[in-house]
Amino acid sequence: TRVGGTVAGAVVASALAAGHPSDPLYLLLAVAFAAAGFALFGVNYGVYSATITAYVVFLLALAGSPEHEAALDRVGATVLGGALAVAVYALWPTWSRARVPLDLAELLDAQRRYATRLLHAFLAADEAAAAALRNAQIAAWLARSNAEASVDAMGNEPVRPKAVTVRAALAILAASRRFGVAALTLQARLERTARLPDCARPALGVLADHLDAALETMAGALRRRADPLPLPPLREAQIALKRALDLQPDAQLGALVSETDLMVDALNTMAEVLHRLRAEGG
Numbered sequence: 001t002r003v004g005g006t007v008a009g010a011v012v013a014s015a016l017a018a019g020h021p022s023d024p025l026y027l028l029l030a031v032a033f034a035a036a037g038f039a040l041f042g043v044n045y046g047v048y049s050a051t052i053t054a055y056v057v058f059l060l061a062l063a064g065s066p067e068h069e070a071a072l073d074r075v076g077a078t079v080l081g082g083a084l085a086v087a088v089y090a091l092w093p094t095w096s097r098a099r100v101p102l103d104l105a106e107l108l109d110a111q112r113r114y115a116t117r118l119l120h121a122f123l124a125a126d127e128a129a130a131a132a133l134r135n136a137q138i139a140a141w142l143a144r145s146n147a148e149a150s151v152d153a154m155g156n157e158p159v160r161p162k163a164v165t166v167r168a169a170l171a172i173l174a175a176s177r178r179f180g181v182a183a184l185t186l187q188a189r190l191e192r193t194a195r196l197p198d199c200a201r202p203a204l205g206v207l208a209d210h211l212d213a214a215l216e217t218m219a220g221a222l223r224r225r226a227d228p229l230p231l232p233p234l235r236e237a238q239i240a241l242k243r244a245l246d247l248q249p250d251a252q253l254g255a256l257v258s259e260t261d262l263m264v265d266a267l268n269t270m271a272e273v274l275h276r277l278r279a280e281g282g
Contacts, residue, residue, distance in 0.1 A: 008050040013057035030058040103147040105222040110143035112215035119208035171273045179266035182259040200244040207237040227278040234264045
C-alpha cells in the first residue's frame, strides 16, 4: 500500500511540476497536499502516502532540488525499503495467525479467573477478595486487548490461517465479549445485591465450578488445536440456581439469574464454534 501510494504520489507530483511552477505555487501545492495527507490519514493509507510523497517533492523543489529527481529518489527509497521488509518477513516470518489461538486461550483463562472470583464474592465477600477481584478484572481487560490486536493483525495478513480462521476467532471474541459484559454487570451490582439465600448457595457454587471448568477446557482446546472435551452441564446448573432463587424471590438477585444465563449462552456458543472449526478441518 505504501509503495503503491508513493509511486502514485510521485506521478501526480511530476505531472503538476511539468510546467515548472513558481515558488509561491510550489509552496501552495506543498501546503495543500500536506493538509490533504493529514485529513485522509485515517481513511486510506495508500492515499495518505501519495499526498505525503507529493508534499515532499514540492517542498524539495521549493528548496531548489529538481522535481523529477526528488520524485525518483522518493520512489526508489520507498521501493528499496519495501523490498527489504518483504525479504526479512519471508526469512523470519512472524505471522499473527500463530499467536491467535494462544492469545484467545489467555483471554479465556483470564475470564475464568475473573468470573470465578466474582461468583465466589457472592458467597463470601471481604476486602481482600474485592482487591483480588479488581486485579482479575484488569487482567481480563488486558488479555482482551491482546487477543483483539492479534485477530485484527491476522485479518490483514496475506496468508490463510490454519489453526483458527478469522471468522472463528471473531466469533469467539464476540462470545467472550458477551461473557465479559455479563460479568461486569454482576460486579456492578455486587455491593447492592441482597445476601444470597442459604438455599441458593450450593447451586451457585456448582455453577461457578462448572463455568471455571468449561473455560479451562476451551482454553486447553485452543492451545492444543484440538476439539474441546465435553463441557460440564452448564445449562442444568444455571437452571438449578434459578429454581433455588425462586424459592425466596428477591428483585435484587434477579441479575444473578439473567447474567449467568448470558454467561452460559456465551460459553455454549464458543464450544459450538470450536466444534465446527475442527469439523471443517481448522
